[in-house]
Amino acid sequence: MxxxxxxxxxxxxxxxxxxxxxxxxxxxxxxxxxxxxxxxxxxxxxxxxxxxxxxxxxxxxxxxxxxxxxxxxxxxxxxxxxxxxxxxxxxxxxxxxxxxxxxxxxxTPAALAGAKGDDLKTTSGGLAGKTLGVQSASIHQAYAQVHFPEAILREYQTQDDANQDLFAGRLDATLADRLIIEQFLDSKEGQLCCEMKATVTQDQETLGxxxxxxxxxxxxxxxxxxxxxxxxxxxxxxxxxxxxxxxxxxxxxxxxx
The missing domain is CATH 3.40.190.10 (Periplasmic binding protein-like II)
Incomplete structure (x- = not known):
């Protein structure tokens, strides 16, 4: 969202x-x-x-x-x-x-999705060096900046754009509303490439x-x-x-x- x-x-x-x-x-x-x-x-x-x-x-x-x-x-x-x-x-x-x-x-909670088989962790430093897609000006961008400071953030105008880059292999992961992530993973592209990695820990300061x-x-x-x-x-x-x-x-x- x-x-x-x-x-x-x-x-x-x-x-x-x-x-x-x-x-x-x-x-x-x-x-x-x-x-x-x-x-x-x-x-x-x-x-x-x-x-x-x-x-x-x-x-x-x-x-x-x-x-x-x-x-x-x-x-x-x-x-x-x-x-x-x-x-x-x-x-x-x-x-x-x-x-x-x-x-x-x-x-609804926020969740992380990535390519099938990739070992991605939502702990501090767990995404170090990984390219993480987020929607610009979203709470998920704010969360990533605080909790995944070692990730390489890539901003997108829409979450759909981030999902497509994840499918194309241009991202290692994306962080978004869990419901939106689940919808992508249920799509033809999502089923081919990717999987849910985790629901992130609720942080009221960034996620609201x-x-x-x-x-x-x-x-x-x-x-x-x-x-x-x-x-x-x-x-x-x-x-x-x-x-x-x-x-x-x-x-x-x-x-x-």
Whole structure:
């Protein structure tokens, strides 16, 4: 999990969300199946898209989906071109210095994949001299910088690009969301080349506290409405109903404490 293709944005003003009739919700243009991808007609679809629409309905927000590049999402939010980020954005203290977050709406672990038979370890120094692919500006890049300092990091705009280079032998390993890794390993290419090496140790400082909606720090009212929407769809069964269409496990993760 990390774009302004805004055909429907032309009629919107750039006023703060408190005065706007439409809440502009930002997703990444880069495909991130099964969370958010463009279908043949150019419409965004996926689990996260459905969940976001359900939260908007529950919060009584009129939401419009806007897409921009992954690394442009936070600048678009702070620049008042978006009101909400809904693009598998992990809740981290570093990001809290710039934006605020809703409560989490899902959480999955990070994992390492590499070529079949390669002896790769997730211990400190276990990837020394190995070329490790990560998505640029992602929590997985931050994790690798802290925990695999002796690895040679190669950044990619999308995780799919990293997966393809792993398949082609241009990488020794890639670090990403475990669910995304599993999907790659289930593909024709993934089955031929690669295997899961390990789920990495959870590190809240770099991997965060789960996935939440990003909002501007001053937008407390919007953040609370999103929290209410998340709580409502969790309580009334909508969350589980949507999730069952995509996954056969509880993607929410451990209950909040």
């Amino acid at each position: 990390k774009r302004l293709m805004t055909a429907t944005l032309t009629s919107l003003c750039l006023a703060p969300v408190a005065q706007a009739e439409v809440t502009r919700v930002g997703f990444a243009t880069e495909p991130y199946p099964p969370f958010a991808t463009l279908d043949a007609s150019g419409e965004l679809q996926g689990w996260e898209v459905d969940i976001t629409r359900a939260v908007c309905d529950a919060a009584e927000l009129e939401c419009e989906i806007v897409t921009t590049s992954w690394d442009g999402l936070i600048p678009a939010l702070t620049g008042d071109k978006l009101d909400v980020i809904a693009a598998s954005l992990s809740i981290t203290d570093q990001r809290r210095e710039t934006i605020a977050f809703s409560d989490k709406y899902y959480q 506290e789960g996935i939440g909606f990003g909002v501007r720090q001053a937008d407390d009212a919007l953040r609370e409405r999103l929290n209410e929407g998340i709580a409502e769809i969790r309580a009334n069964g909508t969350y589980d109903e949507i999730t069952a269409r995509y996954f056969d496990f509880d993607i929410y993760g451990e209950p909040d404490t």
